[in-house]
Amino acid sequence: MAEDVRMETKDLSVYYGKHPGVRGVSLPVHDREITALIGPSGCGKTTFLRALNRMHDLNPIVRVEGQVLLDGEDIYDPGVDPVLIRRRVGMVFQRPTPFPTMNIFENVVAGLRLAGVKDRKQLQQAAERALKMAALWDEVKDRLHQPAVGLSGGQQQRLSIARALAVEPEVLLMDEPTSALDPVSTQAIEDLLTRLKENVTIVIVTHNMQQAARVSDRTAFFLDGELIEFGRTEQVFTNPKDPRTEAYITGRFG
């Protein structure tokens, strides 16, 4: 297992107006591993995740303090273009977000079109590769030019993953990607994650502790905007150091 740190936050705080959603979190994200962020609702894990690709820039009332290093460089440095950061750090949201006016193919290559790729062949290859990685290719290969909203919820979420993968991000952020899905689709996406980490570094927010235990290499437990415990998933789940972590994973609250 690679030990290199791909991303790292240093004393990261995120404020909604005056209210701190995340407080002073320092957390390393290891290369080509799956890092799970767990914790009860409102603990700041999604807020933390969205700071990693500067999604908070879109909301003027949100203020981010501290550092987020990507390969050693702070993505919040004044000279850094958030657009370029988001190409390197992709994101999959809680609910599938297919673009309704585009067909399946156009949805997958939307990010490539942004990057200026025009070559038809190149787009087709990228779409096929991304759809195969997202385990969706066999289901949609004969209807690539049909509207994406005709897919089932699970397929739409895998399409969203394929779309994020098509631009070949270095890091993939996933915000509870299976919370709106049925068990079969959830299983498909979990299998997918394990295969994906050969190429991509993944940070996943999940409500589902079994999911974190099943898929992740490392787990971070958040409570009230603070990072309570971080370690190898096995250790966090079998031998938590902090009593609050133990209380949470044994189901005493949350």
Next chain:
Amino acid sequence: MPNWLYQRLGDRLFAAVVVLLALGVVAAALAIVAVLYFGGREAFATFGFFGFVLGRVWDAVRGQFGAWPPLLGTLITSAAALSLAFFPALSTALFVVEFSSGRLRETVAYLIDLLAALPSVVYGLWGIFVLVPLVRDHLELPLFTWAAAHAPALLPILGPPTGIGLLSATLVLALMIVPYASALARDALELVPQSQREAMYALGATRWEVIRRVVIPYARAGIFSGVVLALARALGETMAVTMLIGNSVNLPYTLFGPASTMASLIANEFTEAEDDLHLSALIAVGFVLLLIALVTNLIATWMLRRMSHGEGRR
């Protein structure tokens, strides 16, 4: 009143009132169509339907009535006003939804809505006292003198630079329909889920790319509805156009010179219509205007259905 009676009676009474009112509106609409048709029957009978619609001469003195000149005027002013108004309307809507927030957003939206609330006659007055001199002195005269010196072939197209005519009427019309197109576009843009925008941003899109690839396509049906509403307004707009267009039914029209639309012709001549045929011809013009509005709406509905195909439904 006992409870069971109240419930049964109340339900039926409510249903009866709703149905009656709905039928009443439908009946009123049909009555309008009937009145226009029967009122215009004499003109249609005299000239034939197509003879009337395509007739190029409207001469009340000689009893010759053809609706082609005002029909053309309506089509030209509406189409030109719509193309002038579309981008400003979309831009203001985008500004309000995508580029501003808080008080600025509310103020701009309110001011645009206010434009829609201004009475037509006020637009006409503003046109006469502000726009007409402005257009005449700073647009028409310079263009006219330039054309007279360098391109005399253009003069018959430009026409007399009096300020009162097709150009001024079209400009005011465009201004009048901007709020309609803008308000509907704004509603449609506001309905675009934030998750759609975020999904595009997350792929590495700039704000402009998000607007062009996600926001506008998502809202296109609503934007188009606004265009249709604006067009309907433009087709029927009467007062301001009558005050500014110069009211001439003599073809050919020129860019600067006087012209007329169907609505302005009716408003202008209705009180002076002496004989039955003249009156009937004016009502017949109203009937033709109704037909045009109807056809426009049918086409719009058909296009809207095609546009929303596959959107949001399984």
